[in-house]
Amino acid sequence: MSTAVSFATTAHIRDACLCLHAQRAARALGRRFDDALRPLGLTSGQFSLLMALNRPEPAAMSAVARLLAMDRTTLTAALKVLERRGLATVAVDPEDGRGRRLSLTEAGRAGLAAAVPVWRATHAAVEATLGGVDADMLRTGLRALA
Numbered sequence: 001m002s003t004a005v006s007f008a009t010t011a012h013i014r015d016a017c018l019c020l021h022a023q024r025a026a027r028a029l030g031r032r033f034d035d036a037l038r039p040l041g042l043t044s045g046q047f048s049l050l051m052a053l054n055r056p057e058p059a060a061m062s063a064v065a066r067l068l069a070m071d072r073t074t075l076t077a078a079l080k081v082l083e084r085r086g087l088a089t090v091a092v093d094p095e096d097g098r099g100r101r102l103s104l105t106e107a108g109r110a111g112l113a114a115a116v117p118v119w120r121a122t123h124a125a126v127e128a129t130l131g132g133v134d135a136d137m138l139r140t141g142l143r144a145l146a
Contacts, residue, residue: 018145022142022145029044029126030044030045032122032126033047033119033122036118036119036121036122037115037118037119037122039118040111040114040115040118041085041111042111042115045078046078046081046082046087047112047115047119048068049064049068049075049078049079049082049088050082050087050088050104050108050111050112050115051112052064052067052068053088053102053103053104053108054104054109054112055103058091058101058102058103059101059102059103060093060099060100060101060102061075061076061090061099061100061101061102062099064102069146079102082108085107086105086107086108087104087105087107087108087111088102088103088104088105088108089102089103089104089105090102091103
């Protein structure tokens, strides 16, 4: 019994695999936004995390992890970078001493405010490259997968 996978199967999976296409698109989008945000000293991931913390009240770590589809360990590592830079704070949850509440500092709010116009311009440029693909339908499909 042969264990070889035919090249035709490889080509089919390469062309049809949603996971592969989503990974490739995520890496390409990440690089594009990283390049745009680099002059502000931010990565696309840091921008997303700062945006997730931009709330009227400090956010529970579990809520932010869920929103960003991150495990708590990865989120904790990302937060440490923002804390060292003075952009975010992590405090003990006053209602549950085991939990943590996350918030932006004034510097974090200022950095986010400076980054939003860059995000808007980059996002508009990305949507313009979709070649007739409805961006709202794409977002809906991506949300369904998440």
